[in-house]
Amino acid sequence: MSKAMISQLKGIVGENNILESPSEMAKYLKGSGKPTAVVLPGNTAEVSAIVQWANKQKVKISVSGLVADTEGLNEGIVLVMTRMNRVLEMDHENLVAVVESGILHKEFLEKVVEARLNFPPEPYDVETSSMGGCFAIGDSDSKSFQFGPTRTFLLGFEMVLPTGEIMDIGNKCIKNVSGYDFIHFAVGSQGTMGIFTKLIVKLLPSPEAKKAVIARFSSIHKANATFSTLIKRNILPTRINLLNTTLAQEIQPGEGQLVMVDLEGFTESSKTMANEIAAVMTLGGASEVKIVEEAQEYENLINGWLKVRAMLNGRPESVLEFAVGPLKMGQALTQLEAFTGDLGSYSGVVVEGLLGYVRIALPEGTDKESLAVKVNKMAMSLGGNVTGLLGTRLRTEVYNDAEMWSETTGLLNEIRRQFDPNGILNPGVILK
Numbered sequence: 286m287s288k289a290m291i292s293q294l295k296g297i298v299g300e301n302n303i304l305e306s307p308s309e310m311a312k313y314l315k316g317s318g319k320p321t322a323v324v325l326p327g328n329t330a331e332v333s334a335i336v337q338w339a340n341k342q343k344v345k346i347s348v349s350g351l352v353a354d355t356e357g358l359n360e361g362i363v364l365v366m367t368r369m370n371r372v373l374e375m376d377h378e379n380l381v382a383v384v385e386s387g388i389l390h391k392e393f394l395e396k397v398v399e400a401r402l403n404f405p406p407e408p409y410d411v412e413t414s415s416m417g418g419c420f421a422i423g424d425s426d427s428k429s430f431q432f433g434p435t436r437t438f439l440l441g442f443e444m445v446l447p448t449g450e451i452m453d454i455g456n457k458c459i460k461n462v463s464g465y466d467f468i469h470f471a472v473g474s475q476g477t478m479g480i481f482t483k484l485i486v487k488l489l490p491s492p493e494a495k496k497a498v499i500a501r502f503s504s505i506h507k508a509n510a511t512f513s514t515l516i517k518r519n520i521l522p523t524r525i526n527l528l529n530t531t532l533a534q535e536i537q538p539g540e541g542q543l544v545m546v547d548l549e550g551f552t553e554s555s556k557t558m559a560n561e562i563a564a565v566m567t568l569g570g571a572s573e574v575k576i577v578e579e580a581q582e583y584e585n586l587i588n589g590w591l592k593v594r595a596m597l598n599g600r601p602e603s604v605l606e607f608a609v610g611p612l613k614m615g616q617a618l619t620q621l622e623a624f625t626g627d628l629g630s631y632s633g634v635v636v637e638g639l640l641g642y643v644r645i646a647l648p649e650g651t652d653k654e655s656l657a658v659k660v661n662k663m664a665m666s667l668g669g670n671v672t673g674l675l676g677t678r679l680r681t682e683v684y685n686d687a688e689m690w691s692e693t694t695g696l697l698n699e700i701r702r703q704f705d706p707n708g709i710l711n712p713g714v715i716l717k
Contacts (some may be wrong), residue, residue, distance in 0.1 A: 286360055288574040290342060294362070297334045302368070313365050316713065318355030320347070320363045326367045328520070329443060329451060329482040335364065336480070338451030338708070345712045349413020356713030366417055369482060375400050380488045381457045382498065383528055386417025386481040403489040403549075405432040410595040411588075417481040420528055423473030426526040426594070428547070430639035432489070436472040441521050443483035444471065447705035455485055460556045461638060476711040478704050492549040496578055497586055498562045499569035500542040505628050508542050512638035513571035516611055522560055523547040525638035526590065532633045532646075535596070536589030541572060543631060545590060577584075597633060601673070603647050607660055609669035611641040618643075620663045624656060641669065658682070 295303050304310050313323050326332045339346050345361035347353045353363040366387030376381040377400065384393060390408040393416050397404045407426040408414040420442075425434040441455015447626055455468050462468060471478045500507035510528050515525065526545045528536065533543035546562050550554045559576045566574045577583050595606050609617045613700040614636065618628065625645070628634050633646030645651055660670040661679040670680050677693060702708075 286344065286362075289342070291322060294322065294324055294335065294336060295351065297338065298324055298331050302327065310363070312351055313349070313363060314341060314355050315352055316355035316358075317349070317357035318361075318713070320355055320358050320361050323353075323365055324361045325365055325368050328506075329445065332364070332369075332445045332480055332482055333449050335362075336447065338446055339709050340447075340449060340707050343707060343709070345709050347711055347713065348480050350389065350418045351413045354713055358712055361712070364480070365390075366415060366480075372396055373483070375402075376457065380490070381459050382486045382488055384416055384484050384486060386415060386484055388416050390414040390416055390419050397488065397495075398491070401491045403491045404438065404486065405489065406435045406438055407591060407594065411591045412595075416484055416486070420484065421474065421476050421481060422615060424598075425640075427526055427637040427640065427642075430521070431523045431549075436469045438487045439468060439472055439484065440487050441468060441485035442481050443472070444479040444481055446479040447477075447707070447710045451482075452479065457485060459487070460691045461660040463657055475714045477701050477714050491592065492551075494548070494550060494555040495580075495583055496548045496555050496559050497549070497583055498544075498546040498559055498566065499573075499574040499575050499577060499586065500544045500546075500566040501539055502544065502569075502571055503541055505542050505618060505634065506615065507570050508544050509618060509636060509638070511544070511565050511571075512636075513612055513615060514565050514569065515562065516639070518561075518565070520558060520565070521560065521639065523549045527634075527636040527638060528593065529629050529634040532593050532635065534589050535593050536586060539573070544571070545586065547587070558714075585608060586612055593635070597635065597644055597646060600646065602689070603649075603651070603653065605645045605647055605653060605657055605660060606643065606672045607664040607668040607669060608640065608672055609664050611639060613667040613669070614638065614641055614643075617664065617667055617669075621645075621660065624659050624663075633680070642672075 302325040310323045324335060326335060345358055346364050347355055347358045348364045350366050353365060369385040369387035371385045372382060394404060405428050406419060409418060409422050409424050410529060418438050423435050440457060440461065444452045446452055447489060464516060512525055524547045529552060530541045530542055536543060548558055563574050563576055622628055631645060635644045657671050662683060664670050665683055
């Protein structure tokens with residue numbers, strides 16, 4: 286990229302808001318790409334002007350809240366949204382917040398708690414995730430059974446399209462879409478449909494009580510059996526997570542597999558439910574059962590879980606994910622061990638019980654693709670399938686339907702081309 290082009294960018298955002306030194310850029314980058322500069326826009330008009338400039342110059346852009354993936358980006362620029370980090374409105378009466386997309390997810394959660402409100406979606410990465418990234422990734426988390434997936438918390442947004450035009454869509458109303466729902470179509474598009482600059486976010490009242498029940502089990506199978514008991518008895522807390530022994534050390538040192546049950550709700554009903562869950566865990570063979578009520582201990586437990594979640598999210602190349610119906614999980618884990626051996630000895634296994642969702646951190650040297658094919662057939666026989674980037678392709682392979690795969694990826698790429706005719710936004714993202 287020429288000095289004249291860099292000078293043009295400085296004319297848009299100011300001299301102090303462009304980084305060219307590799308040492309200065311490093312903290313904003315991950316991946317193998319080598320961008321020419323990191324650009325820090327301060328408002329929507331600047332983002333729009335940068336994108337229009339990039340289209341004219343045929344320069345590719347990777348976008349992030351704080352740390353950008355540079356895969357597929359050489360000689361391009363990285364757009365980091367950290368200067369656009371304000372909470373513009375906290376509307377208590379309508380349970381809505383209006384925020385700029387660059388505010389860190391954890392900072393927004395702190396402001397929401399200060400306002401005695403609640404925003405349930407968890408950060409994808411505790412330290413670096415932004416609110417724009419929260420919806421650009423659109424990741425569901427282990428509280429989705431109670432609160433719904435992340436996309437349901439987005440009511441509208443301001444977005445700079447890949448051509449530089451500015452789209453303003455949605456409002457504070459829950460019912461604000463008729464016909465095609467582009468608001469939620471944009472969630473999970475990973476910045477390929479456009480760049481979020483402002484978000485209208487749904488909030489909830491702050492729960493009266495937060496408690497947890499933790500228990501230790503000698504095996505993953507015993508622990509999971511208690512999940513099935515809870516579900517059959519219609520005891521449905523906020524989330525039920527199971528972590529194998531290795532990952533459990535990141536949350537609470539001790540022997541055995543760790544079950545972490547989270548309860549957010551009313552004081553008396555949460556107390557009753559916590560006692561019922563503790564009884565089920567004890568009868569199910571847990572060696573240690575404890576109800577966590579003290580606020581700091583509860584926060585430490587949740588922060589430990591978020592740390593584990595971020596660690597697994599940061600290793601997509603070595604983590605295999607699949608989902609089945611929650612009551613099919615016992616069969617899935619038994620059949621899974623036929624491929625993997627004892628799951629308790631793995632470096633990482635997480636079962637999100639209410640979602641029927643499993644993540645496995647694979648040992649170094651594992652052929653992920655070959656294992657994924659076996660796991661996918663197993664999961665599909667139980668009504669689910671492998672999830673993540675391999676999911677759709679492996680599903681079509683099971684049905685031996687190459688045409689379906691071709692049509693699916695062709696449609697996604699055509700939609701992307703319609704929005705981004707010059708292919709400038711987030712070139713490393715592959716939609717499938």
